[in-house]
Amino acid sequence: MILSKMSETGLQQASETGTPQIREKGRLMSASEIDRTLVRLAHQIVEKHNGGGNLGLVGIKRRGVPLAERIGKIIETIEKQPVEVGSLDIQFYRDDLSTSGPRPTVTPGAIGFDIADRDIILLDDVLYTGRTIRAALDALFDHGRPRSVRLLVLIDRGHRELPIEAQFVGRVVPTSSREIIEVKLSEVDGADQVLLVERVD
Numbered sequence: 001m002i003l004s005k006m007s008e009t010g011l012q013q014a015s016e017t018g019t020p021q022i023r024e025k026g027r028l029m030s031a032s033e034i035d036r037t038l039v040r041l042a043h044q045i046v047e048k049h050n051g052g053g054n055l056g057l058v059g060i061k062r063r064g065v066p067l068a069e070r071i072g073k074i075i076e077t078i079e080k081q082p083v084e085v086g087s088l089d090i091q092f093y094r095d096d097l098s099t100s101g102p103r104p105t106v107t108p109g110a111i112g113f114d115i116a117d118r119d120i121i122l123l124d125d126v127l128y129t130g131r132t133i134r135a136a137l138d139a140l141f142d143h144g145r146p147r148s149v150r151l152l153v154l155i156d157r158g159h160r161e162l163p164i165e166a167q168f169v170g171r172v173v174p175t176s177s178r179e180i181i182e183v184k185l186s187e188v189d190g191a192d193q194v195l196l197v198e199r200v201d
């Protein structure tokens with residue numbers, strides 16, 4: 001989500017350029033709170049999957065990927081065995097793209113490991129309408145047939161438009177439709193935090 005943050009005095013000028021403006025309402029999670037939450041989620045995954053020998057973690061680009069890598073390392077430390085970690089690019093599967101063009105070619109192996117018969121955890125930073133996850137499921141099944149698929153998100157902010165729920169949730173944050181969750185991760189954004197911001201258009 002590309003938005004720009006402005007001072008009050010810059011709002012009028014910015015609204016004339018058509019750029020959506022946002023106002024910060026508060027910090028929901030610090031770096032250490034994110035760390036602790038990921039440790040809890042890793043333990044929940046291991047418990048649910050009896051140790052996780054058949055697990056595969058698939059992060060949705062962009063911020064689902066560092067989440068998958070971090071949780072993979074934590075599980076590896078807990079279980080003392082490596083976990084398959086890969087990434088999924090869903091940009092050609094989004095339902096806001098034109099459907100008139102040819103179906104995009106799926107690159108075999110683009111996830112990074114073979115998902116066939118594995119217990120897959122899909123990971124993303126925010127769950128909102130559920131449309132990203134619907135697209136991710138389409139993309140995933142073009143790569144093979146997993147034994148099971150579960151969903152992990154750092155933040156569930158509600159407002160679902162599809163019958164999609166996460167089995168592993170960092171934090172449920174009830175939001176209004178004007179509000180936006182901004183998850184920042186060091187690998188993408190230079191630092192870790194979760195912010196609640198509000199659209200001021």
Ligand SMILES: O=P(O)(O)OC[C@H]1O[C@H](OP(=O)(O)OP(=O)(O)O)[C@H](O)[C@@H]1O
Pocket residue numbers: 001002060061062063124125126127128129130131132133
């Ligand atoms: O449940 P949904 O309504 O699909 O919203 C959730 C998605 O929105 C954000 O991605 P966004 O499309 O803003 O791209 P970004 O991750 O590159 O910021 C976020 O990373 C989730 O993937």
Ligand SMILES: O=c1cc[nH]c(=O)[nH]1
Pocket residue numbers: 001126128157179180181182183
């Ligand atoms: O609030 C939201 C909604 C969708 N995606 C985000 O990253 N934040």
